Every structure is written in C-alpha cells, then in structure tokens.
Amino acid sequence: MVCAIDLRLWAKWGDYDADAANNRYPLLAHLIDTLVVAEHLHDTWLSPSARTRLSRLTGVGESALRPTLARLAGLHDLGKANPIFQGQLAHPTPDFADHMAALADAGYWVPAQDDAKGYAGEALVRRHEAVTGTFLTPESDDGYAQHAEAIALAGHHGHFRIADPTNTETLAYQDFLDETASGPWRDQVNAHQQLVESLTPGWQPLDAAPHSIPILTAFICLADWVASDQDAVAAGSLAAAGGGAGWEDFARVRRAWFADRVAALGTPERPIGNFTSTFGFPPNxxxxxxxxxxxxxxxxxxxxxxxxxxxxxxxxxxxxxxxxxxxxxxxxxxxxxxxxxxxxxxxxxxxxxxxxxxxxxxxxxxxxxPARTFRPIPATPDCGEDSDPxxxxxxxxxxxxxxxxxxxxxxxxxxxxxxxxxxxxxxxxxxxxxxxxxxxxxxxxxxxxxxxxxxxxxxxxxxxxxxxxxxxxxxxxxxxxxxxxxxxxxxxxxxxxxxxxxxxxxxxxxxxxxxxxxxxxxxxxxxxLSDTTPAARREITLQHRTVRHGRLANAVVAEVEALLREHPAAKVGVIVNTVNVAQDVADRLRGSVTGLHVLHSRMTGSQRYDATTAALEEFSKTSRATAAVLVATQVAEQSLDVDFDVLVTQLAPAPSLLQRCGRVWRHVTTNPARPAAARPVSTPTVIVVSPLEVAWPGTLPYTVAEMQRTWTHALDKGARGRVLIPDDLAPMVDAAHVTWDTLVATESESDTASPADQAHQHHVIDTEARRLAATRRAIPPPASVTLPSLASFTGDRDHIDEYNETRWTTQASVTVILTSADLAHPARRYLAHPDLLAEDRHRGDATTRQLLGATVPVTGTLAVELGVRSRTPDTGVTTFVHESPLLHSTLAVDLDRCADFELDSHLGLRRARGQ
Missing domain, CATH: 3.40.50.300 (P-loop containing nucleotide triphosphate hydrolases)
Structure with missing residues (x-):
C-alpha cells in the first residue's frame, strides 16, 4: 500500500507568493513541474532528428522516449526527501529547525545537527543529487556507478556526483543513508517515485551508451531550469495549495501553464523561398x-x-x-x-x-x-503588413x-x-x-x-x-x-x-x-568544382619588400604613403601581426592620411565595436569610391567582409597570408560604385613586407618555422610575383605546412642542424606539446567513456575563462577595466566612471554593460607590469571582483592616476607619449 504524499517535504523555499500559507513549495509539485516541462521539451524543443538519435543512443523506443525522459526529469530531485536536505543541517536556521521538529513529531528520523557534520561522507550526503542516485539504484547493484539513470540524475547540478562503492567516504555515506532506508523517509521516496511513474505510463528502462549520459543529464537540467523559474514556482504554489483535487489534475493544469513557457524558448524558423529569393542573387x-x-x-x-x-x-x-x-x-x-x-x-x-x-x-x-520573456510565441508568425519581423x-x-x-x-x-x-x-x-x-x-x-x-x-x-x-x-x-x-x-x-x-x-x-x-x-x-564566380577567380600581383629587424613599421608607412601619393583615391589595407606594430604604423600615418581606421584587440569593448562598425561601413561591398586606410591585425583576415584596392601586409604563414590576399578586389563585380574600371589601381595588388632574416621574436605570434617555410616554399624567397585564386591556394598552403614529415624530408644531412632545421624541430615539438596539453584538459573521446568514468567528466572546476582556455598562450594575460572621473575627452567616452566600481553598484545589467564596455584584454609584458602594480599600493591599479562571470579576475586601471598610460581615440590603450 502506498502512503499519502507528505506535502511538508519541500523542494523550493522562498517568498514565492505573499498570500501563500507558507513559503515551502512541495517536492512533489516541483517533480511534476519538471516532468511536464520535459514532455513539452520533447514535443516542441527537440527536433525530429534529435528525438530519433536520442532514442537510439539510450536504447529506448521512439514511442517510449517521451515518457522515459519525463520520468527521469520527474525523479531528478527525489534525493531531497532526506533529513540533511530538508533541515539544511549544514546551515540551519530557526525556520528549518521548526520544520524538522514537526517532521520528528510525525515519526521521521531526524539526526542531531552535530551528527550531520564532520564525518567522512558528509560532502556526498549534502548533495541531494547524489542521494537521488542512491535512491534509484537497485539493491542488487554494486553501488550506482554502473546504473545509467542514477548517474544521469546525479549530474543535474553540473558535476556527476558518483559514489564509488569501494571508497571509505562512500561507505560512511551509505551508512548514514541506511538510517533513511526505512520508516517515513523511505515511504515518502517510494510514494513520490510511484506517483511520478503513474504520470508517465509507457516508460522504458535505459539501455544507454555511456557517452549519451551527458546529453540525458543536460536535458534534465534544462527541464529543471525552466521548472525552477521563480514565476513558475509562484504559479505552482497557488495550484498546489488545492492538491486535494488530485495530482493528475495538478499535472494537467501545469502542462497548460508550461506550454507557453517552453514555446517561448523558440524553435528555428527557416526563411521561405529559394536561394535567389533569400539572398537576392542566383546561386553559384x-x-x-x-x-x-x-x-x-x-x-x-x-x-x-x-x-x-x-x-x-x-x-x-x-x-x-x-x-x-x-x-x-x-x-x-x-x-x-x-x-x-x-x-x-x-x-x-x-x-x-x-x-x-x-x-x-x-x-x-x-x-x-526589447527582449522576449517567457510568453507565447505564435507557431506561424504573421508576416502581414502589421507585423515587423x-x-x-x-x-x-x-x-x-x-x-x-x-x-x-x-x-x-x-x-x-x-x-x-x-x-x-x-x-x-x-x-x-x-x-x-x-x-x-x-x-x-x-x-x-x-x-x-x-x-x-x-x-x-x-x-x-x-x-x-x-x-x-x-x-x-x-x-x-x-x-x-x-x-x-x-x-x-x-x-x-x-x-x-x-x-x-x-x-x-x-x-x-x-x-x-x-x-x-x-x-x-x-x-x-570546376567553376568559380568571377569575383573569386582573381590574379593578384605580389610585390615583395624586405626590411631589417626593427624597421618594419617604417617600411610599412613608407609603402602606404607612396601608394597614396600615386593613387590618392585608393582604399588601402594594412595588416600586421601584432598590436604594437599596428599602433606604431597608425600613429605615424594619422598626421598625413585622411580617412584612417584602426582595428585591433587592445581597445575597450565599446571602442572596438565602434571601430569595427566604421571599418565595415567604409570598406564593405556597398562602400563608396573614396580614399581610406585601415590598419589592422589578424582580425581583418578572419570573416570581416572588407574590400581593399591594394594591401600592404606583413609576412604571415601561408593560410593567413592568402586570406589577406582575398581581401583585395573582393567585391569588384558586385559593388557598382567600385567596378574594376573605377579602381585607382589597374590590378589587385598585395605588397608583402618580409624580414631580411626570419628570426624570433620578430615572427610573433607565429613560429619561425611557419614563417620560414612560407617565405621559402610558398613565396619562393620573393620570386613569386602572382597568386592565382583559386588555383594556387591548395598548393601554396600545403607547400608551407610544417609537419613531422616535412621536418624529416628537409633536415640537413650535416651533423650540426642548420638554423632552419632547428626552427623546424622547435615548431614540431611545440605543436605536439600544445596537442598534448589540449588532450589533458579535454573530456575523453566518446569511445573511452564508461559509466564510472563520468565521475571525472566535468573535472572539479565550477568556472572557466572560455576565451583564454580554448587558446594557447605562453604570455601573461589579464582583462583590465579602464576608469576616469573625467569623461569629457573624446577618447574617454569609452571609459567607466570609478563610481561604477563601488560595491553597491555591482548589481544590474546596465552597470555590467558599462563596465564591459570599458574592458581591454592585455597580454605580454604590459600584462605582467599591470599585475605587479595591482599588488603595490597607490599605483592606480587594483584587483576588481564583480559578481558577473564576465568580469571575474579583472584589474581596474585608473587613468587619472596612471599617467604613463592613455586610451587614444584611434589607437586604443598604449603607453603615454614619452613613457
């Protein structure tokens, strides 16, 4: 016989409804909420392809997938039916103490507060998702590390809390849970589970591939997140207050309520029509x-x-x-x-x-x-004259x-x-x-x-x-x-x-x-494919200039000035490899060049956004035939749709160099304002500025071997005078690609390795070191995943810096927030006022947005210097801690006090003149 559900067992505790009799949201209500959200997610959020693949990955028939997912979601917080969670014994308050006293009076076993702390298994017992895994593990199983559904649910708070049955900590944990294995606690676990399963007829046990468990867990998390929204709990509190009408009726009411919430997440809507009607030109x-x-x-x-x-x-x-x-x-x-x-x-x-x-x-x-919130979204949006898609x-x-x-x-x-x-x-x-x-x-x-x-x-x-x-x-x-x-x-x-x-x-x-x-x-x-569009099929003239180390900026400036004297209406691109060189070149040009644009990473977020917008407008497929110069780093070669008449570029590895070449005469056949006949130069031209001796550190951020091999094998040591696109792309890229095989093939037969051989060896070793580092930090291949191994799938970190941890750098790096009390200067509109750093101003999207707009990523020696200053009093550089993950580990730099730095309106952050 199944006992009655005890509505005193809670899942959410808070002020969800001022009119509610208490501030506890029943555990069963939250389980049903999550169950019905999972149903909606299956029906409308998962695509047909995803449902088919998830069915096969989990070993569940397609017709049974919906109730199976709903059941799992409905059981995700079953572990909250335990005294540690119900009494929050690790952090007790009078409210929780009164709650536990009432449960004790009803016959529940309630441990003393001291018994719930300081023993070997405490960390696991305090995690209700780990307790859920234990509750759902058949008694015959040797722990739940081999039980797929238990592991899937044990990960729904971000880490897979898996109890190793051979570990002494786990044994202590299990001993403690044995105290709840009978009596009212176990009765309530069974009652909650049976009611959830009665609402999901047709579910099937999992026969899941281990690598599918993270997807299952993520789906359960998504259902839980939607069901846990404060408005959802508030609405559910009102519905649950009359629970005597039957939980089937409660589930029906909640299905109707959550239908709009899940719909608000949206499903992808594709443009209607063929290629020509969508893009405005026929396909190639x-x-x-x-x-x-x-x-x-x-x-x-x-x-x-x-x-x-x-x-x-x-x-x-x-x-x-x-x-x-x-x-x-x-x-x-x-x-x-x-x-x-x-x-x-x-x-x-x-x-x-x-x-x-x-x-x-x-x-x-x-x-x-205006952003959408959780509200209904029409299945077929009206695109009539009154709509505004x-x-x-x-x-x-x-x-x-x-x-x-x-x-x-x-x-x-x-x-x-x-x-x-x-x-x-x-x-x-x-x-x-x-x-x-x-x-x-x-x-x-x-x-x-x-x-x-x-x-x-x-x-x-x-x-x-x-x-x-x-x-x-x-x-x-x-x-x-x-x-x-x-x-x-x-x-x-x-x-x-x-x-x-x-x-x-x-x-x-x-x-x-x-x-x-x-x-x-x-x-x-x-x-x-044998055919390419006329715009893509180009013959680009290459001109080569070689310069001594340290003379790069001088040479680039001289080339640009000479080009503009001969072709005063030209749109000239300048792409160099480091921010320092870009700033140096732009600084020397701005006294003599009108229409100068600068784009690189050492700008505040707002400044860089404005600079990118202006550059795209000036050099786009619809730009006018007016003179302009863009000085940029690698950002100009990566997906920015810019079009130059002529380009001056620093030597770079072949893939990057050819991408830069592709920005010349890019829209000559599609921009009526700049056809070939109207271009100030007669042919697309790229001037490559290369060092007389390819050596570190002049090759940064690339390796010496990449640059050497591009110079010798792709550019024929400066003898190549043209690039045919697309014919020369693959041969040049492959000829310059540095691998172990190319090292073996080109190594000198001399007992003493040549400088080129040494650079090649260094590149191969460095490449392998980077690959090994990535392998160590990555999750295992799917074929290597086992159910027990999921315990280490997420590691032990709660947060990572996505940008920096997916890129390799041996340089110091830091994000800084630039501040000033005087924002009247044109460049200082991109700074934040120091008052925004005050602790009471850390709340709200508007403040976070202003702070992000004033941030600059800094690397290398400048990052090291700022780090040292942050640990030294009265330098104007301080460590700043903000609640937003986007602003973790930042330094605040007060430019009113750091007189040796400035934010230039064109050049970005740099050392002040004379420093």
Whole structure:
C-alpha cells in the first residue's frame, strides 16, 4: 500500500507568493513541474532528428522516449526527501529547525545537527543529487556507478556526483543513508517515485551508451531550469495549495501553464523561398552543390575567398528538413559581431529567437532591443503588413550562463562551443546545444594546434552523437582535412581514410551514422568544382619588400604613403601581426592620411565595436569610391567582409597570408560604385613586407618555422610575383605546412642542424606539446567513456575563462577595466566612471554593460607590469571582483592616476607619449 504524499517535504523555499500559507513549495509539485516541462521539451524543443538519435543512443523506443525522459526529469530531485536536505543541517536556521521538529513529531528520523557534520561522507550526503542516485539504484547493484539513470540524475547540478562503492567516504555515506532506508523517509521516496511513474505510463528502462549520459543529464537540467523559474514556482504554489483535487489534475493544469513557457524558448524558423529569393542573387556552383546535399554529417568546404561559403552554409541549413538549430562559430568577437549582422539579414523574414554569445556580447546593439520573456510565441508568425519581423529577437533566458547555445539561432566565438569538450561544471549543456544544431565553424585554418586538437575532440563527439557540422575555409591544409575527417569517422566507429583527393574549390561530405551498427555507412563523397564566380577567380600581383629587424613599421608607412601619393583615391589595407606594430604604423600615418581606421584587440569593448562598425561601413561591398586606410591585425583576415584596392601586409604563414590576399578586389563585380574600371589601381595588388632574416621574436605570434617555410616554399624567397585564386591556394598552403614529415624530408644531412632545421624541430615539438596539453584538459573521446568514468567528466572546476582556455598562450594575460572621473575627452567616452566600481553598484545589467564596455584584454609584458602594480599600493591599479562571470579576475586601471598610460581615440590603450 502506498502512503499519502507528505506535502511538508519541500523542494523550493522562498517568498514565492505573499498570500501563500507558507513559503515551502512541495517536492512533489516541483517533480511534476519538471516532468511536464520535459514532455513539452520533447514535443516542441527537440527536433525530429534529435528525438530519433536520442532514442537510439539510450536504447529506448521512439514511442517510449517521451515518457522515459519525463520520468527521469520527474525523479531528478527525489534525493531531497532526506533529513540533511530538508533541515539544511549544514546551515540551519530557526525556520528549518521548526520544520524538522514537526517532521520528528510525525515519526521521521531526524539526526542531531552535530551528527550531520564532520564525518567522512558528509560532502556526498549534502548533495541531494547524489542521494537521488542512491535512491534509484537497485539493491542488487554494486553501488550506482554502473546504473545509467542514477548517474544521469546525479549530474543535474553540473558535476556527476558518483559514489564509488569501494571508497571509505562512500561507505560512511551509505551508512548514514541506511538510517533513511526505512520508516517515513523511505515511504515518502517510494510514494513520490510511484506517483511520478503513474504520470508517465509507457516508460522504458535505459539501455544507454555511456557517452549519451551527458546529453540525458543536460536535458534534465534544462527541464529543471525552466521548472525552477521563480514565476513558475509562484504559479505552482497557488495550484498546489488545492492538491486535494488530485495530482493528475495538478499535472494537467501545469502542462497548460508550461506550454507557453517552453514555446517561448523558440524553435528555428527557416526563411521561405529559394536561394535567389533569400539572398537576392542566383546561386553559384558551390552553393548549388551544397544545397543538393542537405543530409547531416561532416561537411568541409574549401573554396576561395569571396566564393560565398557563408551563403552556401546558410542555404544548406535552410533546406534541411530535420529541424536542427543553428550555431555559427567565428574565431574572434569582432568577426562574430559582423557575422551576426549578416545572419540577421538572412533571417529578416522570420521571427526567430536568437543569441550572440561571447564575453562582450552585451555591448552589441542587439541587446538594447526589447527582449522576449517567457510568453507565447505564435507557431506561424504573421508576416502581414502589421507585423515587423526582425530576423532575430533576444530572449533574456538565453543570457544566463551555459544557455546561449540552446537558443534556436546563435552566433558567437568558437570558444563557446569548444568549452563543451573541456572539463568544467555544466560542460554538457554546451554539448546539448550542439546535439540539436547544425554547427558552422568558419575560418578553421586560423586555429593554432592547441585549438585544433580541441576541434578534433569535438568532432569525435559530433560523429558519435550524429551532430551536423560544416567547416569553412579557403586555406585549410590537406593534413588538417584528413585529421578532422578521421576524427568524425572515429566517433562513428569507422576506420580512418588515408588518401582523400582534395582540390579547391570542393566540398567533402562524411554522412553521419544513423547510430545503428547495421546501418553505418562509410560512404564519403568529395565533390570537386570546376567553376568559380568571377569575383573569386582573381590574379593578384605580389610585390615583395624586405626590411631589417626593427624597421618594419617604417617600411610599412613608407609603402602606404607612396601608394597614396600615386593613387590618392585608393582604399588601402594594412595588416600586421601584432598590436604594437599596428599602433606604431597608425600613429605615424594619422598626421598625413585622411580617412584612417584602426582595428585591433587592445581597445575597450565599446571602442572596438565602434571601430569595427566604421571599418565595415567604409570598406564593405556597398562602400563608396573614396580614399581610406585601415590598419589592422589578424582580425581583418578572419570573416570581416572588407574590400581593399591594394594591401600592404606583413609576412604571415601561408593560410593567413592568402586570406589577406582575398581581401583585395573582393567585391569588384558586385559593388557598382567600385567596378574594376573605377579602381585607382589597374590590378589587385598585395605588397608583402618580409624580414631580411626570419628570426624570433620578430615572427610573433607565429613560429619561425611557419614563417620560414612560407617565405621559402610558398613565396619562393620573393620570386613569386602572382597568386592565382583559386588555383594556387591548395598548393601554396600545403607547400608551407610544417609537419613531422616535412621536418624529416628537409633536415640537413650535416651533423650540426642548420638554423632552419632547428626552427623546424622547435615548431614540431611545440605543436605536439600544445596537442598534448589540449588532450589533458579535454573530456575523453566518446569511445573511452564508461559509466564510472563520468565521475571525472566535468573535472572539479565550477568556472572557466572560455576565451583564454580554448587558446594557447605562453604570455601573461589579464582583462583590465579602464576608469576616469573625467569623461569629457573624446577618447574617454569609452571609459567607466570609478563610481561604477563601488560595491553597491555591482548589481544590474546596465552597470555590467558599462563596465564591459570599458574592458581591454592585455597580454605580454604590459600584462605582467599591470599585475605587479595591482599588488603595490597607490599605483592606480587594483584587483576588481564583480559578481558577473564576465568580469571575474579583472584589474581596474585608473587613468587619472596612471599617467604613463592613455586610451587614444584611434589607437586604443598604449603607453603615454614619452613613457
């Protein structure tokens, strides 16, 4: 006989309703809330593809998946029916003491407060999710480390709290829980579980692949987060107050209430129409070919700059019928902001919920727009004359930590995605966001070996989970293509391929497995394309200049000034490799050049946003034929849609150098204001400024070997006078690519290694060190995951710095907030007032937004110097702690007191003149 549910057992404690008789929300009410949210998420939030894959991964029939997921969600907090949680014995208050006294009077075993602290298993007992795992483990099992549903629920607060049955701490924990294994506590556990299961008929036990557990856990977390919203609990408190009407009726009422809440999360809405009607121009051969292959899997697109790879990827997502979301990942914040605008334009005729996700996203004007809250969203938005479809609308809920990738449409930096394969709390929420999306990773050639290894691990998981991935690049080395293809195939449990016939332009497609062994396919298709658009097929003239070390800025300035004297109406691009050189060049030019733009990372968030916006307007596909100069670092080569008449560039590794070349005459056939005949120069021209001797540290941030091999093998030591796009892209990139094989092939036969050999050896060793570091920090490959090993899946860290931990750097780095009490100077509009640092001003989005707008990332010796000053009194540099994760570990720099630094209105943060 099942005992009556005791409504005194609570799940949420707080002031949810001023009229409520008490401030406790019953445990069963919260379990039912989470159950019905899971039902809605299954029905409307998960795509058909995700439901099919999750069914096969968990060993549950598709018809049984809905009640199975709902049951798991409905049992997630079952462990709260224990005295440690109910009495909050680790942190008791009079309210909790009165509550426990009432339970003791009703016959519940209640331990003394001292008995609940200071013993070996205390840490586990205090975690109700760990207790849930124990409650759901059959008595015959040897602990719950082998029980899939127990582990899935034990992770729903971000770490998998798994009890090792051989550990003395676990034994003490189990001894304590044995005290609750009978009597009223056990009766209530059984009653709650049986009622939940009565509301989910047709559920099936899991027969889950271990690597599917993080996805299950993330789904349960999502249901719990929605069900735990304060408004939801307040509404549920009123409904639960009349619980005598029956819990089936309560569940029915809550299903109706949560339907609108889950709908407000949004589902992806694709533009209606064909390619031409969507983009305003007909598709080229690449775009036609990619749209014709919408099946999920790994797709690698290699095509020249300006060929329309972005439109091809978006069009392929548009025609897919599996309902997946979209995440577009870029290498930098500036490129993510620029791509976000392009995707908003692509989605203009829709009413999608969207998110921009990187550490400074809140500075984007998108978040100044009215945001959706939890309210009904029409299934088919009215696009009549009274409607105003905006393409994307922000939803406040997705601005919470770990949530942005769950949005129907999201654009951001690639670190937001790669942090899903690093060990930290709630990493699996990012895997869930990826699980039901098409992932588009742009500019994949730009990843260093550390980041590339994280991408490789991500692709293994994507293959194992059937995730759709598109990789875009014009200059990806063949060796890296093989690495990425075989990573995805490894996830599919397919053998590696050794020889892929590659070309440019082309796209490669490795189909995703249907996750049934009998249906696995090894069919991989490589589609070579013979046609390219006129804009993409270009012959670029190369001119070479060599300079001595330390004379780079002088040489670049001289080239720009000479160009402008000969072609005073030219739009000139200048791309260099470090911020210091960019600032030096721009500083020397601004006295003689009008229309000067500067763009690099050492600017405050607001300053950089304005600089990016202005540069895109001046050098875009719709820009006017007026003179201008852009001085920038690598950001200008990565997804920024800029168009120069002529480019002056510092020598860079072949993939980057060719990307820079692709910014010359980029829109010559599509911008009527700047056709070829109207260009001030007769041919697209790139001037490459190279050092007489390629040596460290003049090659930073690249290695000596990368630069040497580009100079010797891609540029023929300055003898190459032209680049044919696309014909020369793959040969130049592969010729300059540095690997172990190229080291063996080129090593000197002399007993003493040449400087080139030494640089090559250093590069190979450094590359391997970076890969090993990434492997140590990453989650294991899916094939290596076992149920017990999930205990270490998230590691022991609650927070990570996504940007810095997905990139390799040996330099010191710090984020600083620049402040000044005098904001009247033009450049100082980008600073924060010191009053914003006061402790009582730390609350609210507006303050956080202002502080983020005044932040600057600083690396190298400058970061070291500021760090030293922060530990020295009265230097104007102090450590700043803010509640927002976006502002953790920052330094506040008062420019009123630090006279040797300044924020220049054009150049960004730099040392003051004369310092």
């Amino acid at each position: 051969a690449l775009q036609d070919s990619l749209v014709a292959r919408p099946q999920s899997g790994l797709t690698i697109v290699a095509a020249p700059m300006g060929e329309g790879k972005t439109e091809a990827a978006l069009a392929r997502w548009q025609v897919a019928t599996d309902g997946r979301r979209l995440y577009f990942a870029l290498p930098t914040m500036a490129t993510a902001d620029a791509m976000f605008d392009r995707i908003r334009s692509f989605l203009t005729t829709t009413s999608n919920v969207g998110a921009l996700t990187h550490s400074r996203a809140s500075l984007n004007s998108f978040y100044a727009e 905006s393409g994307l609308t922000p939803q406040n809920w997705f601005r919470g930590r770990h949530r942005a990738l769950l949005s129907p449409i999201a654009v951001g930096t690639v670190d937001q995605l790669l942090s899903g394969v690093l060990k930290h709390k709630f990493n699996f929420m990012r895997l869930l966001g990826a699980f039901d999306a098409t992932l588009v990773l742009d500019e994949v050639h730009s990843y260093d070996p550390y980041m590339a290894e994280l991408v490789r691990r991500l692709l293994e998981w994507c293959g194992a989970l059937g995730i759709d991935v598109i990789l875009l690049s014009a200059t990806l080395p063949s060796a890296q293509v093989h690495t990425y293809v075989n990573a995805y195939r490894h996830g599919l449990e397919l053998p590696p391929v050794d020889d892929i016939a590659l070309s440019n332009p082309m796209h490669l497609h490795q189909p995703a497995s249907t996750l049934g062994a009998e249906a696995r396919t090894a069919d991989m298709a490589v589609t070579a």
